[in-house]
Amino acid sequence: MSEIASVNYGYTFARLSKDKRISYQSIAIYDVLSSLAGDGYKCTATVQELCDMLQMTPKTFFKYQNELISAGYLSKKRQGGHNGNVYTLELAKSVFKDMKDLYSVNVCTDEALDLPVPVYFELSTGNKLTKDLIHAFGSVYDEQPNWAINYAISKALNHDINNPIETVLYAKRVVENWVADPCIRTKDDVDEQDEEYHARRLEEQLGW
Known part of the structure; x- marks a missing residue:
């Protein structure tokens, strides 16, 4: 990466x-x-x-x-x-110019998902991605694309997980689940899967 x-x-x-x-x-x-x-x-x-x-x-x-x-x-x-x-x-x-350009990206946009993971992590959480946190990511950090890890981080934050180590561990589990699913290759695949999941949950709640 x-x-x-x-x-x-x-x-x-x-x-x-x-x-x-x-x-x-x-x-x-x-x-x-x-x-x-x-x-x-x-x-x-x-x-x-x-x-x-x-x-x-x-x-x-x-x-x-x-x-x-x-x-x-x-x-x-x-x-x-x-x-x-x-x-x-x-x-x-x-290098400073490159960093300034990177840190000016709006973290809420799809463009941000392609940022280097340490930059996205700092922009979205306010914390530095330390070597210990990278180590906690394990193999997914080196093996998976930026968009997958960054999107998983955003999902952790959407669940109000704000502790840096808990955010990393949650994101790691999410990415590992995506890796195990051959149908998931892009962010759109993830969104489609989420929509199907929530639709099924809604049907179950309504007793259909």
């Missing part, structure tokens, strides 16, 4: 480490800049401050800084006086 992780720099760091144009010295510079940026994608620092943190000479720093800039991973803008440069982590910036 494809994921976009919560916004940190594990994703961007992995991209850098796989890029054969980028040396380990450049990765060290990016790592320091990302730590200074914190939860953002911009930071301000002087060359001397960065050289002291990296234990590099200015000549070495500029060499590998330019490697990042040439590859499109970094940009910088000079500030006046002795305030240093403003560095923009371009790859992290694109």
Whole structure:
């Protein structure tokens, strides 16, 4: 199951480490800049401050800084006086944009069912989908499509199940039931099955 992780720099760091144009010295510079940026994608620092943190000479720093800039991973803008440069982590910036787009989706729409499960879970429950909760999902998390898990989560919430672990366990049972039914392949199949079930229950209650 494809994921976009919560916004940190594990994703961007992995991209850098796989890029054969980028040396380990450049990765060290990016790592320091990302730590200074914190939860953002911009930071301000002087060359001397960065050289002291990296234990590099200015000549070495500029060499590998330019490697990042040439590859499109970094940009910088000079500030006046002795305030240093403003560095923009371009790859992290694109990740933030992707995350902003994802988190702007209305959770009540069918479009939301195709969101990565951690994003849908957070939008719908207000809780993070932690590693422990993913583990509680078991095999359905890796084996089933996003729409199935997300729709099952929505059904748990419709039953007023708000505890995160109970929500996950309920959703897991629901998805497992759907997997066991060869007639269910899409959300429409689920809705059709639900309509038939409620129609039968109504007939039973009316004594037909």
